[in-house]
Amino acid sequence: DGGITQSPKYLFRKEGQNVTLSCEQNLNHDAMYWYRQDPGQGLRLIYYSQIVNDFQKGDIAEGYSVSREKKESFPLTVTSAQKNPTAFYLCASSIVTGTANYGYTFGSGTRLTVV
Amino acid sequence: AQSVTQLDSQVPVFEEAPVELRCNYSSSVSVYLFWYVQYPNQGLQLLLKYLSGSTLVKGINGFEAEFNKSQTSFHLRKPSVHISDTAEYFCAVSRMDSSYKLIFGSGTRLLVRP
Numbered sequence: 001d002g003g004i005t006q007s008p009k010y011l012f013r014k015e016g017q018n019v020t021l022s023c024e025q026n027l028n029h030d031a032m033y034w035y036r037q038d039p040g041q042g043l044r045l046i047y048y049s050q051i052v053n054d055f056q057k058g059d060i061a062e063g064y065s066v067s068r069e070k071k072e073s074f075p076l077t078v079t080s081a082q083k084n085p086t087a088f089y090l091c092a093s094s095i096v097t098g099t100a101n102y103g104y105t106f107g108s109g110t111r112l113t114v115v
Numbered sequence: 116a117q118s119v120t121q122l123d124s125q126v127p128v129f130e131e132a133p134v135e136l137r138c139n140y141s142s143s144v145s146v147y148l149f150w151y152v153q154y155p156n157q158g159l160q161l162l163l164k165y166l167s168g169s170t171l172v173k174g175i176n177g178f179e180a181e182f183n184k185s186q187t188s189f190h191l192r193k194p195s196v197h198i199s200d201t202a203e204y205f206c207a208v209s210r211m212d213s214s215y216k217l218i219f220g221s222g223t224r225l226l227v228r229p
Contacts, residue, residue, distance in 0.1 A: 004158075006158075031215050035219075040124065040221065040222075041221060042205065042219045042220055042221040042222050043159075043205070043219040045216070048215070048216065050215060088156075090158055090159070092158075092159075094215060096215055101147045101164075101166070101209045101215065101217075102164070102166075103149055103161045103164050103217075104159075104161075104217060105161075106151075106158035106159040106160070107158050108157055108158045109156070109157065109158050111156070
């Protein structure tokens with residue numbers, strides 16, 4: 001079955017460490033997204049990418065970095081510059097069309113905790 | 116810029132009662148509208164979407180929503196809820212002229228009691 005796989009499901013980070021969250025999709029979707037979810041704040045866009053080797057900052061990109069070397073993969077690195085990284089991270093993908101948005105498909109998320 | 120407001124952070128309701136979750140949006144251009152559901156520690160699942168045509172949209176699990184352009188609303192309804200409907204519900208909007216980017220509301224937690 002096609003879908004989005006996020007790994008790991010739980011991740012613990014020490015102060016000053018960089019960590020990378022994996023996101024892989026086999027839906028042949030062009031666009032991929034990273035969202036951060038905090039209690040009571042909904043979803044906030046970190047980065048998004050419409051095509052391979054191109055990506056744009058979202059609303060809260062500071063302290064994060066991404067790459068899009070393959071259509072199927074969009075890893076997110078949480079750097080030590082991100083001062084409050086404890087959150088639930090969601091990856092999503094979608095078809096890119098000029099006239100319609102059929103919605104996103106989401107992965108099951110990664111819960112990152114700073115210890 | 117677009118924005119989405121979900122007026123209720125939590126909605127408690129008894130099992131088999133009807134429920135309405137409210138969503139209002141703000142946009143200077145035409146939009147597409149979505150409702151997603153999130154169960155604990157999981158990703159979001161698409162419930163229904165409005166792209167064009169009939170303003171009453173039916174989705175999965177017995178949910179429906181009505182698009183009201185004059186009131187800029189897209190409220191979600193279910194005539195009879197079940198315990199299993201307990202979850203977080205998110206309303207989202209995207210511009211028709213840059214349709215890839217979704218803006219989400221802050222969510223409404225539906226709590227169904229026996």
